[in-house]
Amino acid sequence: MLSTPQSHAGGEWGHHTVGSKEVETDNSRPDLDENWHRASRSIVRKLDWTLMPIICVLYLFNYLDRTSIAQAKLNTLEKDLNLSGAEYNTAVSILNVGYMIMQIPSNMLLTRVQPNPYIPAWVLIWSVVSACTALVTNFGQLVAVRALLGFVEAPFFPGIYYLLSCWYTRKELGLRMAILYSGLVLATAFAGLIAAGIFANFDQSRGIAGWRWLYIIIGSINFLLAICSFALIPNFPESNSGSQRWLLTEEERRVALQRMLLDRVDQESDRSLLWGFRHAVTDYRTWVFVLLMFITNHVAYGFNYFYPSIVSGLRLGSQTITLVCTAPPFILAAGLSIILSWSSDRYNERALHIATPMGVAIVGFVISVATVNGPARYVASYFYVTGCFAANGIVYAWAAGVLNQTPEKRAIATSIVNVIAQLGNIASPYMFRDQDQPRYLLAMILLIVFAAISGLTCLLLKFDLWRANKKIEQSCQDGATPRLFPT
Template sequence: MTEKPPAAPESQHVDDIVAEKDQGTIPWDDETLWQEKRLVRKLDMTLMPMVWVLYLFNYLDRNNIAQAKLNSFEEDLNLHGSQYNTAISILNVGYMLMQLPSNMIITRVRPSIYIAIWVCVWSCISAATGAVHTYGQLIAVRLLLGIAEAPFFPGVFYLLSCWYTKKELALRTAVLYSGLVLATAFSGLLAAGIFSGLDGSRGLAGWQWLFIIEGAGSFVAGIVALFVLPDFPGTATGSTKWLFSDAERALAIERVRRDQVSNQESDRSVWFGLKSAVKDPRVAVFALMLCANHTAYGFNNFYPSIVRGFNLGSTVVTLLCTAPPYIIGALIAFAVAWSSDRMGERGYHIGGSMAVAVLGFVISVSTLNTPARYFSSFLYICGCFAANSLVYTWAASAVSQTPEKRACATAIINLTSQFGNIWSPYFFRDGDEPRYLLAMILMMAFAGLSIVCCGIMKWTLKRDNRKLLARYEGAGEQPNLHVL
């Protein structure tokens, strides 16, 4: 029987405890391994379901404008030219403005309160979209929505990286990312039901009901998160106090510390973390990679319009047909993430997924055959989704010399990638509908750029691993290396 691990001090932050622990504080025997499996199962049953639900609503509230376009949204607001495209892009401007400061803040506050408050704020803003009457009001609401939604994904991903190890994180990120996938899939089904049953009810158009109903749902989820979402493992606050024992919190800290690449820094200030992240060229490569991925994913806000061009039937039938590729995409993303975790490899899995997306774009621009073009959408949806979830995981482990650097670096990578979401809507010109030939070619090119970035990053991390091995040579200790 192993000795009970020391309790984590309630007033101390998780990362301070991690920094103070010495190797071997907790004996890593069979009983500890069993306790570790029990801890991971408990996380999978509490933390993961909560953040999954929140991410589903996060993307529902952001992406419902794509379904609104199939109702009377543009006519009611008198949108013309590229105004709809601008309404999509402006959200990402607000998203970029808030991400980095938010991730610097979250390292010093309780995530359960911080994240839940922002969920409730964005829910109200999203619901308010149903009350806009002019293009100017729409732009203002979408900008504020971007600011309010920005803290969620990078903050949640940082929280996950404080609880899960590298070999666990890819699959959990894919599970989290499936909230986005299924939100995109079922938003069409939900919109179909609202448009057919509530359009014109109480003097409101179907698109207005869409924003109101989905905003109300995410507000309720935010209230639940306030009581259910765990904080960092080193703090006995909120649900962390009753979900996890002192021994489990201490074990969570120790196992994450043991999993860190052997290149840790001692300076724990937020500003040192920011400076290190900005100066690290690997952050720039990951940012370009993810920006390319998001650009290739630019079809998302126009996918209902793409499917409408297949002439499969009514608006309801079109919305129903948008769901299957995203559902299959979620399953493929799980399989790729599981393989990536099992093999301890990232670059080939990301590059291979983007190669599948390139094939889908090639088929889409090469034929007018409707079944072939619909099949091609399965390929580029599955490829982009599988790749996107892995980039975050790869980046988090490669740039984590301190927790503060990891928080700043992942925020910089994510906010820089939003440029892809800003300019990609302008690829889809009204005159190009329904084939969007120019957009497909451009997204194909950016998918290729992502593959090139994967090759550069694998080469860079292999070089860094050789340096780590050289540093520990003769020390009688095997360093933790970067995942390639």
């Protein structure tokens, strides 16, 4: 609730209640105030140079921890632990169970605590759990460690996703989500290069297998990065703690809060967690994004844990050459993801920026099904890797921009979307059956279907939001600028 404004240099300031705190906000027209815009640009620049680098690197290692099992499979993991193909698939899938269980409770809690030290503390914990993978000696221990790893890694991505949506406006968020998401894509690329180097130089060093060294080294580096993150991760804009305490001026902290208040599609007051949960689950667009994320995740991650095995089946060379060859498609995907998201923000368009790459992915899957030629299938993998991964960051930004009526609803709705999407990650490894190696025809055909559904869902949602925006524009009075849904 805004009180009667009082005089303040640079504008008029009132009080707004955020959660349990009353904070000052500028009630004047910031679009007419150059000082306000200068402060806004400064906030974005400072966050881009502090928050974004640390969370991108942490997300890279977050994903390395999860997917290193794909590279370990090419080493002696299955032999050392006496794993069958089905047991490996279960070890891959089980991580997502813990990941699903923890995400929604964590984000609900995050709306009532501060991101710093909450998020860095979880990073420290998952670093230790990941390193403990090097100690497992059988299938049961591997499943237990990976289930726990999913549980302790779960707070990071939805928490950071929510934190970014509290600092960046909808027009700014798409590119930042793509940059964050590029950490995931680069992790997949670098995983092969890192594994190649470790397996070539450390395998059986001190009697320890290369895949065990892989987890030890990644976990140790991750732990050091977690310590650094305590200094670089901010709390929410209304707070005076976290990195904003030393990073932002008092005026910038005020502008940071007002930027987000002005960016909401409608200006509802902050409500309880129960209110946010109820409105998140009853908004049909939450479930449209659930379908969209389920499908795109299913497509993108379905082949990810098996991509090293797919490339190995092409017989391009030794194990080292195979691991090196897994990197280029993902590096290309990371670059295209940033370019596409910049374009998506620039033109405030989401649906076509997702549907088009999914069409490219379909071309790649079709080529993989249609030919047995190794080099042709490797080239096809560039199409489906870049097509699938280039679009996912935009999906996250789109969901945050549409489901943002209050912080509580945004936190819970985006968690619901991310959590249920993990069902695709649990099911997808079982599409890649041992008897289908190395072409995995059944999986490729299913991925064609999922990619097509994803593109169609985007176009239908675009039409739905276009209609909603027309109603918003018609209801606007006194020439006010409408706050529209991104389409």
